Amino acid sequence: MTAARAQLETLLRARKLDVTLTSAAPWAARDAAPTGIAQIDDALGGGLARGHLSEIVGSRSSGRTSVICRILAAAAERGEAVALIDTCDRFDPACAEAAGVDLSTLLWVRDTGDAARALKAMNLVLQAGGFGIVAFDLADVHAIAMRQFPYTTWMRIARVIEGSQTAAVIVGAERIARSPGGVTIALDAPASRARGRWSGAADRARLLRGVDIQPRIVGAR
Amino acid sequence: MYIPSYDDLTPSIPDITPGETFAHVRRILPQDHGPVVAGVGAPAGAASAQLFACLRSSRTPDALVPIARDFSPRLERHGSASVVLDVGGLGRLLGDPQTIGTELQRAAAACSSQIRVAIAETQTAARLLAIGNAALTVACGDVAAAVAPLPIDTLRLFLDDDQAPLDKARPANAARIKATATRLDTFRRWGLTTLGEIAALPLTDLSERMGQLGVMLQQLASGADRAPLVPDPGIPRFMQSMELEWPIDALEPLSFVLARLLDPLSAALERADRGAAALRLDLRLVDRTMHQRVLQLPAAMRDPKVLRTLLLLDLESHPPSTAIDIVTIEIDPAPARIVQYSLLERAMPSPETLATLTARLSALVGETRCGSPALLDTWRPDAFEICRFMPEPRTANREPRTANREPRTANRDALVMRRFRPPVAVRVTVDRGRPARVFIDRRGMPGGHVLQAAGPWRTSGAWWKAAPDAPWDRDEWDVALSDGSICRLFRDRLGECWFLDGVLD
Numbered sequence: 103m104t105a106a107r108a109q110l111e112t113l114l115r116a117r118k119l120d121v122t123l124t125s126a127a128p129w130a131a132r133d134a135a136p137t138g139i140a141q142i143d144d145a146l147g148g149g150l151a152r153g154h155l156s157e158i159v160g161s162r163s164s165g166r167t168s169v170i171c172r173i174l175a176a177a178a179e180r181g182e183a184v185a186l187i188d189t190c191d192r193f194d195p196a197c198a199e200a201a202g203v204d205l206s207t208l209l210w211v212r213d214t215g216d217a218a219r220a221l222k223a224m225n226l227v228l229q230a231g232g233f234g235i236v237a238f239d240l241a242d243v244h245a246i247a248m249r250q251f252p253y254t255t256w257m258r259i260a261r262v263i264e265g266s267q268t269a270a271v272i273v274g275a276e277r278i279a280r281s282p283g284g285v286t287i288a289l290d291a292p293a294s295r296a297r298g299r300w301s302g303a304a305d306r307a308r309l310l311r312g313v314d315i316q317p318r319i320v321g322a323r
Numbered sequence: 324m325y326i327p328s329y330d331d332l333t334p335s336i337p338d339i340t341p342g343e344t345f346a347h348v349r350r351i352l353p354q355d356h357g358p359v360v361a362g363v364g365a366p367a368g369a370a371s372a373q374l375f376a377c378l379r380s381s382r383t384p385d386a387l388v389p390i391a392r393d394f395s396p397r398l399e400r401h402g403s404a405s406v407v408l409d410v411g412g413l414g415r416l417l418g419d420p421q422t423i424g425t426e427l428q429r430a431a432a433a434c435s436s437q438i439r440v441a442i443a444e445t446q447t448a449a450r451l452l453a454i455g456n457a458a459l460t461v462a463c464g465d466v467a468a469a470v471a472p473l474p475i476d477t478l479r480l481f482l483d484d485d486q487a488p489l490d491k492a493r494p495a496n497a498a499r500i501k502a503t504a505t506r507l508d509t510f511r512r513w514g515l516t517t518l519g520e521i522a523a524l525p526l527t528d529l530s531e532r533m534g535q536l537g538v539m540l541q542q543l544a545s546g547a548d549r550a551p552l553v554p555d556p557g558i559p560r561f562m563q564s565m566e567l568e569w570p571i572d573a574l575e576p577l578s579f580v581l582a583r584l585l586d587p588l589s590a591a592l593e594r595a596d597r598g599a600a601a602l603r604l605d606l607r608l609v610d611r612t613m614h615q616r617v618l619q620l621p622a623a624m625r626d627p628k629v630l631r632t633l634l635l636l637d638l639e640s641h642p643p644s645t646a647i648d649i650v651t652i653e654i655d656p657a658p659a660r661i662v663q664y665s666l667l668e669r670a671m672p673s674p675e676t677l678a679t680l681t682a683r684l685s686a687l688v689g690e691t692r693c694g695s696p697a698l699l700d701t702w703r704p705d706a707f708e709i710c711r712f713m714p715e716p717r718t719a720n721r722e723p724r725t726a727n728r729e730p731r732t733a734n735r736d737a738l739v740m741r742r743f744r745p746p747v748a749v750r751v752t753v754d755r756g757r758p759a760r761v762f763i764d765r766r767g768m769p770g771g772h773v774l775q776a777a778g779p780w781r782t783s784g785a786w787w788k789a790a791p792d793a794p795w796d797r798d799e800w801d802v803a804l805s806d807g808s809i810c811r812l813f814r815d816r817l818g819e820c821w822f823l824d825g826v827l828d
Contacts, residue, residue, distance in 0.1 A: 162769060162808040167828040168739045183671050183714040192741040194825065195696035195707045200737040205696050207714040211684055212692040223687055230680040232672030241741070241828075244767065267669075291807060298809045298827070300775050305757060308777040310801040312738060313809065313827055 135234060135269040138176030139169065145319045146285060150235075150269040155260045155281040157272040160289030163297050165315035166273050167192075168201070169287065170237050173271065175202035182234025185209040185227045189220040190242040209233070217243045221255065228262045228270060236263075239273045248278060260284075277320075286320035374411045374420060374463075375552070376427055377449035379404055379439045386434040388555075393430060394423075397554045399446075402484035405453065407446045409552055424461045443469060447481075448546035451518070454480045466546035471519025478518060478544060479507055506533055506540055518544040559595060561654040563588050570609045570646030577647065578635055584652045585627040592656060598623025600657035604634055607649040614643040621681075621713055622674035623657040629675045636682040640690075671714050681712060702784055703795060704824070705742060738801075738827050740811060746822035751812065758800055758812060761823075769826060771805035778802075779814070801827065 134148035143149050150156050150173070160166045170186075177184045184207060186193060191212045199205055209227065213220040217240065224238045240248065256279030263270050264281075272278050280286055291297070302308040376394070378387045387406040391398045397409035410423050417423045424442045431438035441452035441460040448466035455473035462469030470477075482503055489496040515521055521544035529537045542549060563584040571577050592598060600623055606614040616637055624630070634652075664670065672680070684693040694709040747768065752760040757778075763770045779798035786794040797813040804810060809827040814820070 162806075162826055163828050165828060167741055171739050180669065182669050191744050192825075194705065194740045194742040196698055196705070197737060197739045199698060201739055205698070208695055209712045210694065210696050210709070211688060213688055219687060223684055223693075226680060226683050226687070230672060230676050232670065232676060234669065242767075297807055298775070298803050300777070300803070302777075305776070308775065310738065310775075310777050310803075310809065310827070 133267065135173075135182075136176055136180075137169070138172040138179075139315075139317070142169075142287060142317050142319070145317070150271065150285070151283045152267050152269045153263055153265050154283035155256065155263065155270045155272065155279065156284035156286070157274060157278055157280045158287045158289065159274050159277050161275060161291055163313060164289035164291060165313045166241055166289055167239075168313055168315060169289065169317070170239070170271065170273055171198050171201040171203055173235055174198070174208065174237065175204070177234040178202075178204035178207050180234065181207075183207050183209065183232060184235040184237070185211070185233050186237045186239065187211045187213070187220050187224045187227065188239050189213050189217055190215050190239070192239065192242060215243070217247045217251070221251065224270075225259065225262065228259065228266075228268065231266060231268065233268050235269050235271065237271045237273060240278065241273050241275055243274075245276070248274075255279075256281075288318045288320050290316045290318055373444050374409075374414075374423075374442065375444070375446045375449045376408050376410045376423065376440065376442045377446070377453040378406045378408070378427070378431060379441075379450070379453040380431075380435060380437045382435070382437045386431075386438065390427070390430050390434060390438070394427060397552060399552050399555055401450065402487035404487075405450055405484050407449060407552060409554075410442065420461045420463050424459045428459045443546065445546050445548045446552055447543055447548050450481055450484070451477055451543075451546060467519075467522055470544070470546045471517060471522065473518045474516060475507060475510055475518065475521070478521075478540065479504075481543065482507075502536055503540070506536055509533070510540075521545075559591075559656075561588050561591055561597075561599075561656055562651065564649065564651040566649045567647065570648055572646035574635055574638055574642075577638070577650070578631060580650050581631045581634055581652070582627065584650060585630050588652060588654055589625045589627040589630070592625040592654065592659075595656065596659050597656035598625045598659045599630060599654040601655040602630060602634060603653040603655070604638075605649075605651040605653070606643050606647045607651075608643055609646045609648050610644075612644075614647075616641060620674075621678055621711060623660050624675050624678070625659070626675055629679055632679050633682050636679075636686050640686050674713075677712060702782060704782070704797075705744070740825040741828050742825040743823060746813070746824050749812065749821050749823045751814075751821040758802055758821075761802065761804060761810070761812065763823065768823070769804055769806055769808035769810050773802045774805055775803040776800055783816075799824070 133152045134146065134150060135152055136143050136149035137146070158166050158169055174184045174186065179202075186208060188210060191214060193210060193212070195205055195210075198208075211220070211223045211227070213223065220238070220240075224236065227233065227236050259270065259279075260281035270284075272280075277286060277288075298313055299311040300308060301311050378391055380387060381404040388398070388400070391406045391408045394413065395408040395410055399407050401407060410420075410427075413423050414420075417426055420442050424440055427442075428440045431440055439453045439457055441449045441456065441462070443449040443452055443460075443462040443466050444464075445466050448462060448470050451470045451473055452460040452462060455470070455477045460469075486496075486500050486503075489500070491497055491500065510521055521541055524541060526538065526541065529541055533540075539549065565580060565584055567580065571580065599620055601620060602618040604616045604618075606616075608614055616634070618633055618637055620633070660674075681693065691709055693712075695712040695714075696707045697710045699706040699708060747763060747765065749770075750762040750764075751758045752762075757776050758773050760772050761770050778800035780800075781796075781798050783796035784794065785792050786796070788794060794817070796816040798816060799811060799813045802810055802812055811824040811827060813822055813824050815822060
C-alpha cells in the first residue's frame with residue numbers, strides 16, 4: 103500500500119500535479135532560498151521553498167519584520183532582486199539597510215492600507231517574475247479586511263508562482279495562507295513579561311539591544 | 324564621372340556601338356571629348372568630380388542640415404554655422420555649378436534669407452567664399468585666385484567655426500586657439516590684409532618663422548583642403564503619424580492605432596540596430612489642442628507590445644481631455660542593448676519587464692509609491708527618496724547606491740522598526756522624567772504601562788531652515804509596554820507633544 107502510494111505521488115510530481123498532495127517531496131529535491139537565520143534554515147532543510155507561498159506570523163514585536171529583513175538581506179547577498187509589498191507603509195529603509203538589506207535591489211511598493219489593492223500589486227509582481235523573494239506585509243491589516251479576501255485568492259497566488267524561482271512570503275499577525283509546499287514560521291512571544299533584550303541596570307544606562315526571535319516551524323514536511 | 328551615352332557619341336564617333344566595353348570606349352574616344360571615369364555622374368564640363376557647396380548662417384543654423392540633406396547625403400558640419408556638402412554628383416541632375424548654386428540658394432531662401440551659399444572645388448574655398456560673400460558665389464577653376472581678395476578676418480571666422488566644438492577648458496585646445504590667433508595678429512602686423520597676400524608668402528621662410536601652424540594657415544588661405552570631407556552619419560527620425568477618420572475617445576480602440584504605428588517603428592529600429600530611449604506621443608484632440616506625453620525608458624527597447632503597454636498605462640494615468648484626431652509617435656533612438664548573460668549569476672528581471680511592471684504599479688498605487696528606496700544624507704528621521712527600480716547584477720565592483728552619503732555598516736542584530744507615517748500622537752504619563760504609561764485613542768494600537776524604557780536620545784536639526792524643510796528637535800525613547808510591544812516614542816520639544824514613531828519588531 104505504501105509503495106503504491108509513493109509510486110502514485112511520484113507520477114503526480116512528474117506531471118506537476120502534486121500541489122494537492124498532503125505529503126511533500128523530499129527537501130533535497132527542492133530549490134530553497136536560505137533565510138540567513140541558521141535556526142530557521144536548519145529547521146527548513148535549507149530555507150524557504152521556491153515556487154511556494156510561505157508565511158511568517160507573530161504578534162507585535164515578535165520579530166516578524168526583523169526576520170523578513172534578514173530574508174531580504176540574504177537574497178540580496180545572493181544577487182537576487184527582491185520585492186516588498188508594504189500594505190500599510192510601515193517599512194523603514196534606514197533600519198532595513200542597517201540590517202543588511204541592499205536597497206538598490208529592493209522594489210518597495212507602498213500602499214496606504216488598502217489590502218485589496220496591495221494584493222493586486224502582489225499579483226503583478228509575481229506575474230512579472232524574476233524576483234527571488236516577494237514579501238507581502240499584511241501584519242497591520244485588520245482581520246476583518248483579511249477575511250474579505252475570497253478563499254481562492256491564495257490558491258491563485260500559489261498557482262502563479264508554482265514552478266518559478268520565486269519564494270513568496272506573507273507577513274501577518276495570524277495565520278493567513280500558505281501553499282502545500284510552503285511553511286509557516288510562527289514567532290512565539292517570549293516568556294518574560296517585558297520583551298526585548300535590555301542591558302544596563304540603572305535607568306540612565308539602559309539600552310535596548312534587540313528583539314528576541316523564537317521561531318517555530320509549522321507545516322514543514 | 325561620366326560615361327558618354329551612345330546617342331552622345333555616335334554622331335562624331337561611328338565606331339562605338341551599344342554594348343562596347345569601357346576599355347574599348349577609352350581607346351577610341353577622342354582626346355578633346357573630356358575625361359572619362361568609370362562610374363556614374365555628371366559630364367565633365369557640367370560639373371567637375373570635386374565640387375563642394377557651403378551653406379552658412381549664424382542666425383538660423385538649424386535650417387542648414389535639412390536643406391543640405393535635400394541635395395546630398397554627404398555633408399559635414401563645421402561648428403553650428405556652416406555645413407559643407409558634396410555636390411560633385413549633381414551635375415547630371417541639375418546642370419552646371421551655377422545652376423546647382425542657384426537651386427541651393429532658392430531652397431535656402433525658402434527657409435531664411437540669411438543663408439549664404441558658395442560653391443567651389445575645395446571645401447575650404449567654399450567655406451571661405453561663403454564667409455566672405457553674401458551673394459551666391461561659384462568658383463570653378465583656380466580656387467586660390469577666387470579666395471585671394473578675401474580679408475584676413477575671413478580666415479579668423481573660418482577657424483572660429485572649426486574651433487567651436489572644441490573643449491576650451493582643456494589646456495591643449497586653449498593653447499592651440501591662442502597660438503592661431505597670435506599668428507593671425509602677426510600677419511596683420513606684417514601689413515597683410517588679404518588671403519592672397521598670405522598665400523603669396525614664401526613657404527620655407529614662413530615655416531621657419533611660424534612653424535607648421537603658419538604653413539597650415541597659408542594652405543587655408545590658398546583654399547586648399549587639409550582633410551577630406553567626413554560625411555555626417557546623421558540621425559534618422561523614427562516617427563509615425565496617423566490621422567483618424569473618426570475621433571477616438573477611449574483607450575481600447577486607441578491601442579489598435581498605437582499598434583499600427585509602433586510595429587513599423589519597431590521594425591525600423593531593428594533595421595537600424597537601435598532601441599527606443601524615449602517615446603514621445605502627440606495626440607491632437609478634436610478641440611485643436613495637443614496632448615503630449617513623453618516616456619523616458621529605463622533601457623533601450625523596441626518590443627512593440629511593451630512600448631504600446633507603456634503608452635496605454637501612461638494614458639490611463641494621464642488621459643486626454645477629449646477625443647483624439649491625430650496620433651503621432653516619435654522615438655528617440657539609442658544604441659541597442661548588448662546583453663551578456665552569465666551562467667553563474669541569477670538572472671534579473673529584464674528592463675522591458677521592469678518597465679511594464681513599474682508602469683502598472685504606478686498606475687495602481689501612484690508614481691511616487693513604488694520603486695527602490697535610497698537614503699538621504701541627513702540625520703532627519705525617515706529621510707529617503709524613491710528612485711526608479713533598476714537592479715544591477717551583483718559584481719565585485721558594484722557599490723551599494725546611496726544618495727550622496729557614505730554607506731552604513733550592516734548589523735545583523737540591528738533593531739528593525741515598523742514606522743508610522745505620520746507619527747501617531749499619544750498621551751504619555753511621565754514619572755520622574757521618564758515615560759510611565761502610554762495611551763493611544765485608536766483601536767489596534769499599542770499602549771499600556773511602561774515596563775522598560777531606554778532614553779532619552781536627543782536629535783535635532785534644520786533649525787536654520789524654513790518650511791518645507793521644517794526643523795526637528797525631539798527626545799526619543801525605546802519602551803517595552805505591558806501589552807507586549809516594544810515601541811519608539813518621541814517627545815517633540817518644539818510642540819511639547821508625544822508621538823509614537825514606530826513599533827520595534
